[in-house]
Amino acid sequence: MSYTFGQPVKGNLSITIDNTKSRKCQTRITRNITISGCTDVEETAAKLQIVDCNVYSLKVNAVVTEEGTGVEAMASTTTSIQRRLITFKTLYKDQYMKPNLPFTLKMKALNSRVNMHSSEYYQTLSHYFSPSNSSLLIYAPEETLKCAEAGQSTSQHILPVLFSARDQPTAAITVQVVSRGSIQYTNTQDYQLPSGPLPISTEHLVEPLPPPLPGTVRGVINLTISLPNNASPIVKVSQFHPTAVSSGAR
Known part of the structure; x- marks a missing residue:
């Protein structure tokens, strides 16, 4: 050959x-x-x-x-064999899985030199029930709020709220700010609930969001809230409206 x-x-x-x-x-x-x-x-x-x-x-x-x-x-x-162990640390996660809205989970991978084992992450989701299939969700995965536009008071912040509403074009939404053990700010205002894209990156979704049910709209509204000078750096923000029986807190 x-x-x-x-x-x-x-x-x-x-x-x-x-x-x-x-x-x-x-x-x-x-x-x-x-x-x-x-x-x-x-x-x-x-x-x-x-x-x-x-x-x-x-x-x-x-x-x-x-x-x-x-x-x-x-x-x-x-x-x-070159090995690198990765463990996961949760940085942020929503409290509930709410109807028609995404569940946000933020984590980071950590390296470790302990014994090698499989790098896996498990998370149990608690579902939020709403009789009207409506929901509100404060969207702040960084756990901080953006400041309002230039020229406004530095104590004013933008509160993004994701919503899902059924047969309800408007809603009276109440916002409360709790700090130092007492309510520092309360405001109730009527808001339009227009359908629109959510401020999330589709490439970060584990799976696509299902389309809303007939008669249901999904979108985001940006609320302006004022924090008084006596509010501490860490506050709890709650928002709710009575007709949809839903709320969110941070």
């Missing part, structure tokens, strides 16, 4: 991957693959017990048998 240097080799590849462990953790996987030139071989960490048995290196043996001649070429190598 003639061979030109640089020509892809056709034949059989027998590759063995050993996790270098012993007893119940020992895993040795052999695969036979028909090849034609360079070939990538993949194996899962689960089959090699890399996580469960704290595997830090793999030994790989490869034997290539050329088609037609039976000529064999062998090679061995040992590679180290």
Whole structure:
């Protein structure tokens, strides 16, 4: 059989991957693959017990048998396992999953040098019930409020409120600010409830929001609230309207 240097080799590849462990953790996987030139071989960490048995290196043996001649070429190598453990810390999450509105969860990944384990995150959602299938939700995932427009008092802030309303074009919404154990600010005002896009990034959604039910509108209104000078840096803001039996708090 003639061979030109640089020509892809056709034949059989027998590759063995050993996790270098012993007893119940020992895993040795052999695969036979028909090849034609360079070939990538993949194996899962689960089959090699890399996580469960704290595997830090793999030994790989490869034997290539050329088609037609039976000529064999062998090679061995040992590679180290680079591991990075990631744990998750919750930075913010909504108190309830409300009708027709998104549930906001913000978290960050932390590195750790403790024993390796799977990086997973679980969250139980508490659903909010509304007889009218309406809801209000203060949208402040950063847990801070933007200041009002330039020229206004520095004590005024913008309060974004997501809403879902059924057969209700307007609502009388009451806003209360609680600080230092007492109500520092209360205001009730009528607001239009127009349908519109929510101030969220669709790429951050785990799954698309379902369309509102017939007769239901979904949108956002921006309320201006005033914080008195005697309010502490951390306040609790509540908003509600009586007809939809729904509220939100921060």
